[in-house]
Amino acid sequence: MSTGTEFLIVAIDGPAASGKSSVARNLAQRLDFAYINSGALYRAIAWLAAMHHIPPDDIAAIMSRLDQTSFEFGIRNKELFILMDGTNPGTHLREHIVNRTVSIVASAAEIRAFLLIQLRAFVRYDNLVMEGRDIGSSVFPYTPFKFYIDASPHIRAQRREAQGFQDDLRYRDLVDSSRQSSPLALVEDAYRIDSSTLSIDAVVDRIFEGLKAQNFPLAYLQR
């Protein structure tokens, strides 16, 4: 499948607290690509539902609320920006209520179908490093540049604790990887990196090696 554009996509998937956000952001800076954290869009919808006291599994009510909400997002200064009814939900996206409900919201096929279209549209604007759960498997399955960042459960729990967030990783892993609609999975053509004992820079170095092996345009790697 061709996108009809010249823009490149690096897909970074993996479970929560695997280090993929720090790695994806750092990689995007080194490549001078836009960095899109797709989880932030799922979180924004979970936050919208929480604000309106809608249970996370009441998908009809969430879709109807989305319909009545001005939900704008795009790329600004090489990063994702989100506005909900004119307000940046940024500071709320890591709240406990969002951590607790986002996997349920993200497991709904209607929500995923809605965001899939929006996520795919980003490629019209810039070269991308996009991170999430299904970027290599579902959003951009045709990109040859796919990475899966993992870490041991123990290390992931430690990382979340150090960030000061309450997050039931075991529960989110279970929901994210067992849902029917584009679950978290390691696809065959992704390059898996275990970040448990590696620094962010070391993971990004490995990604560079993987990109070279996939004939990624060298000019971007030499910046």
Ligand code: DC
């Ligand atoms: O990466 P994150 O922890 O911020 O993602 C929040 C939730 O959103 C995660 O539990 C699963 C969901 N998600 C998803 O289903 N698909 C994506 N591409 C990104 C996130």
